[in-house]
Amino acid sequence: MNKFMEHETRNMKHETRMKIxxxxxxxxxxSAIYLFYSTKSQSxxxxxxxxxxxxxxxxxxxxxxxxxxxxQNEKKAFGDSFKYVPYIGCPDEPQKCLxxxxxxxxxxxxxxxxxxxxEQGLEKLxxxxxxxxxxx
Numbered sequence: 001m002n003k004f005m006e007h008e009t010r011n012m013k014h015e016t017r018m019k020i021x022x023x024x025x026x027x028x029x030x031s032a033i034y035l036f037y038s039t040k041s042q043s044x045x046x047x048x049x050x051x052x053x054x055x056x057x058x059x060x061x062x063x064x065x066x067x068x069x070x071x072q073n074e075k076k077a078f079g080d081s082f083k084y085v086p087y088i089g090c091p092d093e094p095q096k097c098l099x100x101x102x103x104x105x106x107x108x109x110x111x112x113x114x115x116x117x118x119e120q121g122l123e124k125l126x127x128x129x130x131x132x133x134x135x136x
Contacts, residue, residue: 052084054131061086064106070119071106
């Protein structure tokens, strides 16, 4: 009976060690995922807020679609600041896009009727809008 109890005690210690090891691994993996995503989003947070707000103040609007890869590239370039850019999703609001004469995505429409069709990039938008980009 004594050997049986020693064996059971050893098994319980081994199981406890394994559970602790698995818990440590899970915590390490979750921590790594959190750090990866938190530092990734911090690099673009607010960097272009003033630029995007300037475009909005001049009533410059981007027309696009969620499935459009060039539209996604334009949005990514702004990072979290894109929330300030006036945006119309054409599949959701086709009448607005038709009334503005949008024929391709993305299309940037200026109040004077000027249109920039296709992926422009921040530099080109800055030049065309006279909205300054932040210093690097």
